[in-house]
Amino acid sequence: MLKRLSGFIEQLRGGSDRRPDASGRSPRQPFFSRLRAKYDAANTTLDNMKHWSRTDGLSSASANSPEVRRTLRNRSRYEVANNSYARGITLTLANDVVGTGPRLQMLTPDDAANRFVEAEFFAWAEAIGLAEKLRTMRLARVSDGKSFGLLTSNERVDARGKLDLRLIEADQVASPTLVNDTSRYIDGIRFDADGNPISYDVLRHHPGDDFFSYEEEYNTIPSAAVLHYFCCDRPGQIRGVPDITPALPLFAQLRRFTLAVLAAAETAADFAGILYTDAPANGEADSAEPFEPIELEKRMLLTMPGGWKMSQMKSEQPSTTYAEFKKEILNEIARCLNMPFNVAAGNSSGYNYASGRLDHQTYFKSIRVEQTQLARVVLDRILNAWLREAILIEGYLPNSLRTLDSTFEHQWFWDGHEHVDPAKEANAQKIRLASHTTTLAIEFARQGRDWETELKQRAKELALMRDLGLTIESDESDSPPETKVTEDNAEKSQQQTN
Template sequence: MFLEKLLSGIMEQRWRGGRSDRSLTRGRSPRQPFQFRRLMGRYDAANTTLDNIKHWSRADGLSAAAANSPDVRKTLRNRSRYEVANNSYARGITLTLANDVVGTGPRLQMLTADPNANRFVEQEFFYWAESVGLAEKLRTMRLARVADGESFGLLTSNEKIEARVQLDVRLVEADQVASPTLALDRQRYIDGIQFDPDGNPVSYDVLREHPGDVAFLRDDEHDTIPASAVLHYFRCDRPGQIRGIPDITPALPLFAQLRRFTLAVLAAAETAADFAGILYTDAPANGEADAAEPFEPIELEKRMLLTMPGGWKMAQMRSEQPSTTYAEFKKEILNEIARCLNMPFNVAAGNSSGYNYASGRLDHQTYFKSIRVEQSQLGRVVLDRILHAWLREAILIEGYLPNSLRALDSTFEHQWFWDGHEHVDPAKEANAQKIRLANHTTTLANEFARQGRDWEAELKQRAKELALMRELGLPADSDAHSSTDTEVTDDEDVQQAA
């Protein structure tokens, strides 16, 4: 109303000053107020009809924190854990995903200006990671994110570790990070996590006992742990989301359908196999056929001839299960289940019989890209913080680290190497790699990084091998200078190199 009155006054002033716009006042008296018409736009998906009212009946406008309430997350966790524990496909998918993301564990490469200090830190951190079982704990955290939606790691001290730095990572389930019963309602305190005015976590309340433990009696006994000592690993799907939900949440109903369909097909096949045969007659009711008791079982002997009552015939029960669509249904529902994890069907099913080489490679591209994204998040959220805590502990040990790394406020440049993905055809991949290096479209660092290896360490090891081979009188470089080297002419190799 205010805007209409304002524009109406402007138009009246223009008319009085002899500057009225004829295009705007055409068809109205000069003193008539200017009127607006509201443009009405419409989306089909925003219309509620009799056909879609039931489908959209559960749509809500809850925030990310309200939608992922403790009760909702508890229900999702329990159901996803049950499915992973009892469904072979669910178990295999989660294990495959954790093994592909973490593999045998990350390798550290320091990038500071002191090469000797870099090698020392890399070796000591590797020895510490083996002592605490870091790779196993990372795989457990990835498995927990699939079934629980999130995983927590507490940075603690452990005197039993056989390493100079006695830092340890203790994993706790999402059930233990919760608001205790006697906790007072405070501002910016949500679901066991205290936040500062900028939205950064300040502390976490961790229950001393698991709520599902048999010995659990009270949920008010807890420890408040600063955020600097807590690793919270989850996927944030919505702005404002502070807790995670299981990765397989959209697939939980599909897992249930898959199990029910399989059991129903098996039950139908078993029911048909339980009957050796049936008696039937073509005669009408109360016809000329001899009397026979309905549903009366007849005991049969092996390899014997039988005489049937007059007018009756014997036939074997024909099994209609499994139907011709059984395998196709399982394939489609598994493909839909794996889609929420960016996993191709042949990886989820463990079966590539319907794939050729090209389609298998194409489907894996999206999967491998998703794995690289997850490895980047795991490195930033978990590994970088573990390395920072390890360095802080190592600096406190007198004479342990080199002098160039004994600064608490230093930023240590580094990177993480993960297991590479093996090529189906190693010969073609080697030829493509040779072309890329020859036309300078790649580097040794990139090529070794594809395999999850440190290029400096590999070249040093290769130099040692060549030196020893020359010392022993072996033809160390015969392959490099051989005149029998062949040039790559395969079009597919050239495409891979490009």
């Protein structure tokens, strides 16, 4: 008995008694000796059952159904239209992403052709208000989840090219009446076998118009003429949800708390005073009607009934935690947009220089990511459509660009972000250039400017100043150190080259 028990204990310890049998396989361990790992978050308990009751395993298309997106759009638009914080946050984000508008730099071998295309595209962009439309598209993505633009022809465009960008709301891109969604047709968008959009069904009138009817006709527009700008959060997602969706309950809490504090303060201010007595029930005190209002006159002496006292209601709202609560709620709201609190609130009184710079680094990185997506999804396609139309205009473009097979290499410049301390930034820029850890192209690009254009302009200014006999006084100690090459170093360099 002791031998069997010791063998059993040895098996639990993982000892050498588990020898292979005749087939060469090791005997199976007892089920209670195997370690089974688990996640606390995967357990459903009485405490977390209600919290996780709304979870589901729906696909991205099913989770973002037309009904769900319509509800989120309506609520987001309401908050942006009625909440000053929501309005300010969306405007700040659109202004920071788009700014005064992108600037084109062509990179083809023909410099003269590059300058011509850049000037003509800038004139066309100003004629159609491209910067304003891009800001509108970014605003729509915050409240609607997406934005659609149609590449159309407009004869009233004051430019050689008549290409125009017409924006439409997300409500108009929808499945027409009695058209069922399938695996290749979802909510007005038709896809091919590889998941690429083929066409979009666009209602001729907004569903919210007073004259909209359910028999409304629609236009089927090929995908080449449609710009669909949204944030894809899940694989297979084809329609976006508002960027402020996670913050919608927080906006409601912020409004409720503000109104509750205001109501409490108003209630306390409405009572000029309260008449009370310390006498016990049926005690010696003159009779007075409960809750009877008494009208008071200014600067008058008053006498109270015998046994009664007068006091004012203490105003305890807003409390000391009122501002702190609003700050925390607003900080949580701005987090879903990668926006720091001082930008969202428009208040940096509680920041020092280092913390402000650190918070802005994450925000500016998010801005650069959004600008890259906007350039790829919207601007590159607009430029390609503009160039193809310009090629068809006889004698418009230079000969080096008059072919549909050309690869139009280019890049986009956006507004730079102003530094909090320009002197420190200028000094850091001088050190980077002197140590050859950066280039003029990179430094000018950070400011949203073309280095070639700026250097040519600077050369013109210096030439004109020399002609006029003007000089620029500068301290030689402030100039960046030059790289000195001695004769020995030159000889060594020449030997290595040989």
